[in-house]
Amino acid sequence: xxxxxxxxxxxxxxxxxxxxxxxxxxxxxxxxxxxxxxxxxxxxxxxxxxxxxxxxxxxxxxxxxxxxxxxxxxxxxxxxxxxxxxxxxxxxxxxxxxxxxxxxxxxxxxxxxxxxxxxxxxxxxxxxxxxxxxxxxxxxxxxxxxxxxxxxxxxxxxxxxxxxxxxxxxxxxxxxxxxxxxxxxxxxxxxxxxxxxxxxxxxxxxxxxxxxxxxxxxxxxxxxxxxxxxxxxxxxxxxxxxxxxxxxxxxxxxxxxxxxxxxxxxxxxxxxxxxxxxxxxxxxxxxxxxxxxxxxxxxxxxxxxxxxxxxxxxxxxxxxxxxxxxxxxxxxxxxxxxxxxxxxxxxxxxxxxxxxx
Amino acid sequence: xxxxxxxxxxxxxxxxxxxxxxxxxxxxxxxxxxxxxxxxxxxxxxxxxxxxxxxxxxxxxxxxxxxxxxxxxxxxxxxxxxxxxxxxxxxxxxxxxxxxxxxxxxxxxxxxxxxxxxxxxxxxxxxxxxxxxxxxxxxxxxxxxxxxxxxxxxxxxxxxxxxxxxxxxxxxxxxxxxxxxxxxxxxxxxxxxxxxxxxxxxxxxxxxxxxxxxxxxxxxxxxxxxxxxxxxxxxxxxxxxxxxxxxxxxxxxxxxxxxxxxxxxxxxxxxxxxxxxxxxxxxxxxxxxxxxxxxxxxxxxxxxxxxxxxxxxxxxxxxxxxxxxxxxxxxxxxxxxxxxxxxxxxxxxxxxxxxxx
Numbered sequence: 001x002x003x004x005x006x007x008x009x010x011x012x013x014x015x016x017x018x019x020x021x022x023x024x025x026x027x028x029x030x031x032x033x034x035x036x037x038x039x040x041x042x043x044x045x046x047x048x049x050x051x052x053x054x055x056x057x058x059x060x061x062x063x064x065x066x067x068x069x070x071x072x073x074x075x076x077x078x079x080x081x082x083x084x085x086x087x088x089x090x091x092x093x094x095x096x097x098x099x100x101x102x103x104x105x106x107x108x109x110x111x112x113x114x115x116x117x118x119x120x121x122x123x124x125x126x127x128x129x130x131x132x133x134x135x136x137x138x139x140x141x142x143x144x145x146x147x148x149x150x151x152x153x154x155x156x157x158x159x160x161x162x163x164x165x166x167x168x169x170x171x172x173x174x175x176x177x178x179x180x181x182x183x184x185x186x187x188x189x190x191x192x193x194x195x196x197x198x199x200x201x202x203x204x205x206x207x208x209x210x211x212x213x214x215x216x217x218x219x220x221x222x223x224x225x226x227x228x229x230x231x232x233x234x235x236x237x238x239x240x241x242x243x244x245x246x247x248x249x250x251x252x253x254x255x256x257x258x259x260x261x262x263x264x265x266x267x268x269x270x271x272x273x274x275x276x277x278x279x280x281x282x283x284x285x286x287x288x289x290x291x292x293x294x295x296x297x298x299x300x301x302x303x304x305x306x307x308x309x310x311x312x313x314x315x316x317x318x319x320x321x322x323x324x325x326x327x328x329x330x331x332x333x334x335x336x337x338x339x340x341x342x343x344x345x346x347x348x349x350x351x352x353x354x355x356x357x
Numbered sequence: 358x359x360x361x362x363x364x365x366x367x368x369x370x371x372x373x374x375x376x377x378x379x380x381x382x383x384x385x386x387x388x389x390x391x392x393x394x395x396x397x398x399x400x401x402x403x404x405x406x407x408x409x410x411x412x413x414x415x416x417x418x419x420x421x422x423x424x425x426x427x428x429x430x431x432x433x434x435x436x437x438x439x440x441x442x443x444x445x446x447x448x449x450x451x452x453x454x455x456x457x458x459x460x461x462x463x464x465x466x467x468x469x470x471x472x473x474x475x476x477x478x479x480x481x482x483x484x485x486x487x488x489x490x491x492x493x494x495x496x497x498x499x500x501x502x503x504x505x506x507x508x509x510x511x512x513x514x515x516x517x518x519x520x521x522x523x524x525x526x527x528x529x530x531x532x533x534x535x536x537x538x539x540x541x542x543x544x545x546x547x548x549x550x551x552x553x554x555x556x557x558x559x560x561x562x563x564x565x566x567x568x569x570x571x572x573x574x575x576x577x578x579x580x581x582x583x584x585x586x587x588x589x590x591x592x593x594x595x596x597x598x599x600x601x602x603x604x605x606x607x608x609x610x611x612x613x614x615x616x617x618x619x620x621x622x623x624x625x626x627x628x629x630x631x632x633x634x635x636x637x638x639x640x641x642x643x644x645x646x647x648x649x650x651x652x653x654x655x656x657x658x659x660x661x662x663x664x665x666x667x668x669x670x671x672x673x674x675x676x677x678x679x680x681x682x683x684x685x686x687x688x689x690x691x692x693x694x695x696x697x698x699x700x701x702x703x704x705x706x707x708x709x710x711x712x713x714x
Contacts, residue, residue, distance in 0.1 A: 001578055001580075001581060001582050002579075002580045002581065003581065004581035004582075010581075012580050012581070098621065099618075100618035100619055100620050100621055100630075101614065101617060101618035101619060101634075101635065101639065102639065102640070103579075103639050103640020103641070103642065105574065105621065105628065105639065105644060105645070106574045106575050106577075106639050106640055106642035106643060106644050106645070107575075107640055107642065109573075109574035109575040109642075109645070110574070110575030110642060110710070111575075122579065122580060123579065123640040123641075127580065155610050155611070156610075157610075157611060157613075158611060197613060197614075200613075202613045202614055202615050203613060203614035203615075204612075204613060204614075205609045205610040205611065205612055205617065206610050207607065207610045216466075217462060217463045217466035217467070218463050218464075218466040218467030218468075220463075221358055222359075222460075222479065222480065222594070223358075223359045223369050223479060223484065223594055224358060224359065224360065224361035224367075224369070224590070224591070224594045225358050225361075226590075226593050226594055228593045228598075228599075229589065229590040229591070229592075229593035229594055230590065232586065232589035232590060232593055232601065233581070233583075233586040233587065233589060233590040234581070234586070235586075236583050236585045236586035236589055236641070237579070237580055237581045237583055237586055237641065239640070241585075242585075242602060242603050242604060242605065242606055242607075242609045242635075242636070243600070243601065243602030243603065243606035243607045243609070244589065244600065244601060244602075245599060245600030245601075245602075245607070245653065246599050246600065247599060248599065248655070249599055249600035249607075249653060250564065250599075250600045250602070250606075250607065250651075250653040251653075252562045252599045252600070252653055252654075252655040252656065253512050253513075253514075253562040253563050253564045253653045253654065253655075253688070254512070254514060254515060254562065255561075255562055255655070255656055256514075256554060256557075256559045256560060256561060256656055257458065257554075257559055257560035257561075257655075257656035257657055257658055257659075257660040257662075258559050258560075258660060258662050258664070259656075260458060260562065260655055260656050260658075261456075261457035261458035261658050261660070261664060262457055262458060263457050263664060263665035263666070264455065264457055264462065264665060264666045264667045265665060265667060265674055266667050266672055266673060266674055269672060271462065271667055271669070273457075274665070278458065278599075278655075279599070282458065282459065282460050282462065282463050283459070283460020283463055283464055283480040283596070284460070284480075284593070284594065285460065285463035285464065285466075285467060286463060287462060287463050288462070288463070288466070294607075296602065296606060296607040296608075296609055296610045297609075297610065298605070298609040298610075298612070298614075298617055298635075299609065299612055299613055299614035299616075299617050300614055301614055301617075301618050302614075303614040303615060303618070305614075305615050307615070307618060307620060308620035308621060308622060308631070309620070309621045310621040310622060310623050310628055312628070315623055315626060316623060317622055317623055331610070353467070
């Protein structure tokens with residue numbers, strides 16, 4: 001369904017070429033501040049970067065209701081955006097000839113001829129705009145617990161950032177970098193990787209690493225509504241996500257328990273771990289350490305190169321070169337969307353667990 | 358919470374050292390066959406293997422109610438198991454001195470002194486017994502759509518199986534191998550890897566690859582209740598899971614769109630893909646190709662080696678060597694649990710999507 005969450009729910013509506021898209025956020029406790037500037041700032045991080053993004057540019061000015069004098073009232077908050085820069089004619093043939101790697105074929109199989117094919121309909125990356133606004137709006141809520149969420153891009157195609165960074169540094173520094181890289185040197189290499197793919201009529205994938213600092217221990221509702229499970233469900237809703245791993249992730253499979261376990265120590269009267277191979281999650285709950293997970297985005301499926309497809313009407317093989325306007329890489333724009341879904345999930349779990357009232 | 362699912366719900370109850378553990382499965386349509394032999398067969402695959410598993414052996418005989426003459430009636434189905442082989446005295450000190458890498462510390466932080474510490478309480482791998490029974494019970498339901506679910510172990514510690522297998526072959530062959538490996542040669546190397554770790558008082562992790570064949574296109578309920586997201590949430594509830602990836606998973610980040618996209622062709626009048634880099638998921642829905650994902654299990658946190666921990670009562674550093682009875686590796690026993698959570702999720706999504714009535 002188009003709703004996620006339990007104590008706080010997020011309902012998404014609209015489609016890529018609808019007149020409006022938006023979301024309803026219900027269950028926010030009354031009395032929390034909402035900073036429209038921080039919503040705008042997060043939306044800026046989702047916009048296509050000069051030279052490497054889609055030529056489709058939208059103003060992305062949020063219209064917000066349910067807030068009085070910058071304070072939540074307990075009412076549902078509604079955030080909408082107008083779509084003005086659409087070219088629906090680019091898409092009609094995709095109903096017959098589905099794009100490889102895109103949602104077209106399963107969507108037409110599921111929804112039939114009524115499926116909104118324009119711009120990918122509800123499966124468009126455009127739908128992540130309200131998600132980013134919702135996440136930004138809830139940052140103050142989890143901020144009241146001392147929780148901050150940030151991310152950076154660790155990989156674009158063959159360019160891999162293997163450096164180690166202080167999570168607190170990531171929270172601020174990667175926001176000033178257009179590609180969400182942690183240094184201008186790596187940014188330059190990542191930009192080149194994207195531009196070479198673009199000039200080939202192709203695309204590249206990437207990896208986003210997300211941190212949340214300041215979590216109390218015990219966030220998450222086992223057995224099934226775990227911290228890692230709820231974040232994963234929320235993150236897999238983001239178009240293009242193919243994998244998620246917490247802490248060591250897949251690499252944990254190659255470790256011994258004595259290497260992977262994080263030793264506890266008392267520091268200044270508090271329980272800390274000397275390492276964080278667990279990524280801040282134990283038994284489906286926050287351990288009190290920094291939440292640390294990585295998310296893989298596939299290369300954008302819409303590419304100019306000719307691809308093999310089928311004509312669903314004549315049931316014959318067909319060829320396709322995708323028109324329309326697309327990003328040659330979505331991982332860097334996806335970073336703020338990963339943050340948004342993480343903020344949302346942490347806010348919902350904080351309310352469910354009685355950490356917020 | 359201890360309930361998962363929407364059209365079919367699975368509610369889990371009990372704890373590792375409770376007298377009974379079990380689950381309630383609600384929403385199964387009436388008239389479907391339930392094969393107790395196949396439940397027993399799946400439970401056998403969860404039992405510790407000779408020589409490499411925990412010394413704790415339970416009979417694991419399911420008591421099932423809500424079934425008449427082997428047919429579901431529409432009533433909730435309840436499956437319970439008795440716990441008879443428990444040694445709770447092994448665990449009391451863990452309330453004060455939490456095991457590194459285990460749920461002890463976040464659980465005590467969240468639930469306080471009332472937390473059931475015996476055998477890990479509700480965070481024990483023992484809780485996966487009812488999950489396996491529930492999955493086995495629902496195999497006939499999705500089998501009526503032609504869907505089959507199977508898995509095998511691709512990695513234990515440093516032993517990696519890089520071979521490619523036909524999914525149909527995996528569905529049958531890995532069930533006959535005690536380590537869920539695809540060949541006796543690899544099984545021998547994996548067993549040796551586990552036994553060496555065990556003799557060191559240590560443990561190792563592993564990776565399980567899961568297939569589902571026969572899925573119709575369009576299973577999954579975007580925007581948020583996606584096929585990949587719902588499977589991930591269900592799989593992260595399994596103790597010890599740290600990562601999941603669909604198709605190419607994290608490797609998709611290093612590919613070009615032209616490499617990662619799966620070309621469509623018409624074969625015998627049907628739409629097929631020539632490759633399956635997407636792992637059978639596009640836009641949060643099944644593509645009609647084989648569902649293919651991998652799951653990483655961390656090395657078992659309970660190890661005999663001395664580890665650094667803390668005394669939560671005195672707030673001082675402490676040392677710990679875990680007593681009790683544990684597996685030096687859980688990935689091979691975890692494979693059937695991954696299958697169970699996958700079967701459950703597919704059954705729930707099939708009902709939600711109108712594929713089953």
